[in-house]
Amino acid sequence: MPESDNQNNNVVAEQLRSWNAQSVSEVIEFHGETTIVVPRELLRVTAEYCRTNLQFNFLSDVTSLDRFPIEPRFEVNYHLVSIPNKMKLRLRTRVSGADPVVDSVVPVWPGAGWMEREVFDLMGIRFNGHPDLRRILLPDDWEGYPLRRDYPTEGFRDIPATFLPAFKKQ
């Protein structure tokens, strides 16, 4: 099963390259999973191509990753499934910490609506063209983005718990 996945997904990388050579900046294979790194500007058109021409009709998830302090800091992953072809694929874009903005794929897969809202809410990456980009899990007036690496696990909102004894011990 893993070997055939690799072969199938290398086919996907080839198809994407033959459609638009700049769309595939990197192909990563790891334990049978294929990740195609797409430049930020070409994300929406590549996603559209994957859905219409390559039959990746099911968006399984949109996840984000914070690699602070490595730059580019944020990665946004789109996990795609092609139900007719029984294939999985991951598209990835990398954005810098200074400008965390990505095009929204809601016009391609409406199911991305809430997934992108969650990424915005917890990681602070904005999505251009999202119909309703606001916080979903945290209260609307929350400041800060908790899943970022520089956000503490203890404290009140984005103020670290310097009043706790553990901090005073230093």
Add this chain to the structure above:
Amino acid sequence: MTTVETATGESKTMVLNMGPQHPSTHGVLRVALEMDGETIVKAVPDLGYLHTGIEKSCEHKTYSQAITLTDRMDYLNPLGNNLVYCLAVEKLLGLEVPKRAQYIRVMMVELQRISSHLVWLGTHAIDMGAMSVFLYCFREREEILKIFERFAGQRMMTSYIRIGGLALEPPAGWRGMVGRFLKMMPSRVDDYETLLTENRIWLARLQNVGKIKLEEAIAYSMSGPTLRAAGLAHDNRKLFPYSSYEEFDFNIPTRTDSDCYGRYMIRVAEIRESLKIVEQAMAKITDQGPIRTDAPGIIPPEREKMKTEMEALIFHFKIFTEGFSPPPGDAYVTVESPRGELGCYIASDGSPKPLRCHFRAPSFVNLQALPRIIEGQLLADVIACIGTIDIVLGDVDR
């Protein structure tokens, strides 16, 4: 606070708050309903009342410590959450789980599926007014929880599925317990069907309520019984088999009516299919054999070895203080939870704690379609629609 925009001036519509405290939202879900009389014009769900930051907590714990947190997300399917997390970590590490452990995992996850569907059926029925079904379902669920308590020492948050296999050996006499449950259950499912399936009130409340077209369901990334009721036989156990599901013989109930009644029929049929799988798993599980792979440095050594051998003691110490470090990379695994496609995305940077641990929650994604499903329905149908998507707020909010 989310507010629903209403027309200015003479307003025909009324905004009703179906607050987080409501017996029929199955948890703390708030839906702001804009209604024209009894008909819903617009619905805005407001989530986050059960958000506990499980993903952030998992990123500050070692890989083995995070298993106990995964139990608590979808609290009606803790073994399924354990399984998806452990499968993702095992993929990162390249571990091969022994067949015996895989069969026991399948058996436990299918028992968990039956227990989750029983809770769904009981609560959905009581929402619709059929109060006795609730107690019958929970009586059967007690038997499953007793089985879990025997296996793992815990009724619900078992953390029984660990990285590389299972936590403990199956207890003595487990075949008797599970066998008795399998013998008793089919007639009980027949009882539920006798009470509900052709009941005029049940049909009137559920048929043609909460419809969604198949293309819309796929576009909204819905999964599980909601997608199967719309006509697509999509089940991760068959599409991308994991944990030796390809060796089991079972069907995927699918319907085309895509309404609340269709989803009810599918879930009852899934209980019967799960009983078949448990029976097959019982036959496949041998009495002797490993329950965890042999991977020194990752899987803790047996306690006897740890107390007598120096090397085992050092491994034990390193695993429980520092933890093991998978190679850098990432893995995304999806399993079929009772609610739909449950996924776990783990990214590792070579340290003992995950760089990113994200869970694709089926209830969260399915709930996205709720405004589409209840637009144009009556208020009483909203209860049916929320129940039929089968959401668990721990899964929605994490």
